[in-house]
Amino acid sequence: xxxxxxxxxxxxxxxxxxxxxxxxxxxxxxxxxxxxxxxxxxxxxxxxxxxxxxxxxxxxxxxxxxxxxxxxxxxxxxxxxxxxxxxxxxxxxxxxxxxxxxxxxxxxxxxxxxxxxxxxxxxxxxxxxxxxxxxxxxxxxxxxxxxxxxxxxxxxxxxxxxxxxxxxxxxxxxxxxxxxxxxxxxxxxxxxxxxxxxxxxxxxxxxxxxxxxxxxxxxxxxxxxxxxxxxxxxxxxxxxxxxxxxxxxxxxxxxxxxxxxxxxxxxxxxxxxxxxxxxxxxxxxxxxxxxxxxxxxxxxxxxxxxxxxxxxxxxxxxxxxxxxxx
Amino acid sequence: xxxxxxxxxxxxxxxxxxxxxxxxxxxxxxxxxxxxxxxxxxxxxxxxxxxxxxxxxxxxxxxxxxxxxxxxxxxxxxxxxxxxxxxxxxxxxxxxxxxxxxxxxxxxxxxxxxxxxxxxxxxxxxxxxxxxxxxxxxxxxxxxxxxxxxxxx
Numbered sequence: 001x002x003x004x005x006x007x008x009x010x011x012x013x014x015x016x017x018x019x020x021x022x023x024x025x026x027x028x029x030x031x032x033x034x035x036x037x038x039x040x041x042x043x044x045x046x047x048x049x050x051x052x053x054x055x056x057x058x059x060x061x062x063x064x065x066x067x068x069x070x071x072x073x074x075x076x077x078x079x080x081x082x083x084x085x086x087x088x089x090x091x092x093x094x095x096x097x098x099x100x101x102x103x104x105x106x107x108x109x110x111x112x113x114x115x116x117x118x119x120x121x122x123x124x125x126x127x128x129x130x131x132x133x134x135x136x137x138x139x140x141x142x143x144x145x146x147x148x149x150x151x152x153x154x155x156x157x158x159x160x161x162x163x164x165x166x167x168x169x170x171x172x173x174x175x176x177x178x179x180x181x182x183x184x185x186x187x188x189x190x191x192x193x194x195x196x197x198x199x200x201x202x203x204x205x206x207x208x209x210x211x212x213x214x215x216x217x218x219x220x221x222x223x224x225x226x227x228x229x230x231x232x233x234x235x236x237x238x239x240x241x242x243x244x245x246x247x248x249x250x251x252x253x254x255x256x257x258x259x260x261x262x263x264x265x266x267x268x269x270x271x272x273x274x275x276x277x278x279x280x281x282x283x284x285x286x287x288x289x290x291x292x293x294x295x296x297x298x299x300x301x302x303x304x305x306x307x308x309x310x311x312x313x314x315x316x317x318x319x320x321x322x323x324x325x326x
Numbered sequence: 327x328x329x330x331x332x333x334x335x336x337x338x339x340x341x342x343x344x345x346x347x348x349x350x351x352x353x354x355x356x357x358x359x360x361x362x363x364x365x366x367x368x369x370x371x372x373x374x375x376x377x378x379x380x381x382x383x384x385x386x387x388x389x390x391x392x393x394x395x396x397x398x399x400x401x402x403x404x405x406x407x408x409x410x411x412x413x414x415x416x417x418x419x420x421x422x423x424x425x426x427x428x429x430x431x432x433x434x435x436x437x438x439x440x441x442x443x444x445x446x447x448x449x450x451x452x453x454x455x456x457x458x459x460x461x462x463x464x465x466x467x468x469x470x471x472x473x474x475x476x477x478x479x
Contacts (some may be wrong), residue, residue: 035369035388037348042328043393073389074370086347090394137459138437140371142383143390224458225372 037076044087049095049202052087053175056198059085065200066090067109067148070140095147095202104128104206108147112159113138115146125206126319127215127233131162134217137225147201150186153193153256156227160187160257162217164249165233168206174199187256212238214319216312219251220304222295228252229296232308238320243267248280248313252295253288253305260287263309272325277313281306332396336361337405345392352376352387355402363403363432367461374460377433378402384440403432406439415439418477419470426464433460438474450475 044063046052056063063085066072075081089095089109099105100120115121116132135141135158149159150170160183168183172195183204186193195201209215219231230252237245246264251257263283267276290301314325329344336359343354355361355378367375369388376388379401406413415438418424425431434457441448441456448456453474454467462470 035366036353037350039348041347043347043391045394069391069394070371070386070389073391077369086391088391088394137371137374138440138456139374139377139384139386139459143385 035077037073038079039076039082041076041083042085044085045091046087046089047091049089049092049173049200050175052089052092052200053173053198055085055087056200057175059087060197063087065151067151068111068140068144070144071148071152089200097203103208106146106204106206108201108203109145110147111142112136112144112146112149113141116141124209125162125166125215127162127165127217127235127316128159128206130217131158131219131231131233134158134219140225146204150183150204151193151195151201153187153189153191154227155190155254155256156231156252157257158217158219158228158231158251161231161233161249161251162215163204163206164257164259165215165217165235165247166206166209167235167247168204170204171202172199173202178202180205184259187258189255192256209235210237212244212320214238214316214321216315216319218308218312218315220308227295230290230301230304230308231257232305232312234309234312234316236313236316236320236322238317238322241271241322242269243272244269246313248284248309250284250288250305250309253290253301255289260284262287272313272317272322274325277310277325280313281309284309330393330396332393334395334397335399337400337402343392347391347393349392350388351378351380351385351390351392351395351400354392355387355400361402361404365429365432367429372459372461373430374433374437374457375430377436377460379436379440382440382443384437401436403435406435413439415442415474415477418473422469422473422476424465424469424473430460430462430464434462434470438470438477441474442477448474 044055064083066086066088095107095109097107098110098114098118112132112135122129146159149157163183169180170183170186171180215235217233219228221228233249235247248264249259263280266280285302285306288305290298292298329346331344334341355364364378364387365375367373371386371389376386377384378387380398437457437460445452453471
């Protein structure tokens with residue numbers, strides 16, 4: 001699966017080898033963990049992105065990109081992933097940046113923890129801060145990366161709904177050609193992205209929110225460190241006491257993390273009320289396509305999605321400077 | 327596959343290792359250096375028993391390629407005591423009887439150390455948040471949390 005998508009997830013906060021309606025969904029009998037890396041491969045550790053792109057071109061189709069390695073190496077130990085070349089981005093220091101001068105720019109290998117700890121992210125990009133703060137375990141937060149979390153394209157990737165709700169874009173480069181696409185266009189299915197062979201995610205950018213913007217991220221898992229059953233992020237832009245803009249994104253309820261555009265327009269130009277929010281929740285529940293798996297049933301995911309969307313909306317509205325919704 | 331020579335510090339001592347691409351940091355620590363404090367637990371980043379500090383940051387050594395720690399400082403539980411004196415946090419673990427079978431203990435102590443280096447005066451919530459990736463099947467965690475909290479006083 002990863003072979004076609006040269007990318008590695010940075011974490012258990014929405015990863016696992018596969019997830020959600022995937023034909024290769026992990027069953028217990030697949031856990032043939034050998035405790036060593038049985039496959040042989042060559043490790044390439046470029047110091048610049050240009051060198052990484054060149055290696056990727058040279059070894060097209062035979063290489064995977066490694067960011068934090070917390071998911072790639074698990075896949076390789078279990079022999080779900082076999083590859084001839086591993087190109088690690090770990091020594092490219094420029095990719096570790098978290099830049100908040102104007103728009104938020106997150107380099108491909110910025111760790112989950114660096115984003116979670118960034119004071120500007122905590123103040124202005126609350127949904128992302130919350131997704132990163134609640135991400136898996138401390139060790140995975142230190143090792144795992146936001147870029148890897150996106151590129152591994154788990155339907156349950158925790159940073160994805162937050163970044164979708166914050167209207168993020170991803171910047172992809174092949175060393176020859178660069179392109180920027182909306183994150184909402186990035187995911188194609190479980191483990192699948194639009195990254196073509198030879199392309200690397202260089203950074204993620206998030207437009208700076210206005211003062212009257214608020215966002216929130218909420219998730220529910222079985223235990224603290226587990227992958228989410230459902231995750232929700234909401235951004236609201238307020239104009240006086242009315243909703244000027246709204247973005248709602250969910251994880252683990254469809255084949256990719258996705259925005260629910262049908263529900264976003266419901267309250268536009270309106271004053272949010274309890275009944276208005278329940279209508280939004282209902283629209284979300286109608287639009288999602290949850291499945292039943294080891295973590296939850298489809299029915300519970302649908303129920304939970306409605307509850308979390310309502311809670312996240314109220315929280316985002318408060319942060320946008322709106323009051324309690326009655 | 328080509329073995330490569332890497333240079334690193336393990337518990338303050340310079341080491342030169344010749345390692346293959348698919349060698350893991352944990353295996354090298356245990357089998358080459360005989361530092362068996364870090365444990366091979368789950369192997370997939372779920373249990374925290376293999377935790378060591380790489381450049382001061384808690385890392386799962388079962389998911390770290392040995393070649394990628396070239397130039398790094400690695401601290402294992404064996405390096406925490408200085409000149410035969412236990413780290414005060416190790417003493418706190420003894421005082422609180424925060425050890426039963428001991429398998430998780432090296433990871434727990436190193437996570438506690440990493441936390442205290444960052445937040446000298448943590449709350450119980452900080453401690454539990456920091457330790458959520460370290461599983462213990464004996465103690466029920468209370469004594470471990472208490473050891474870290476009493477140490478700060």
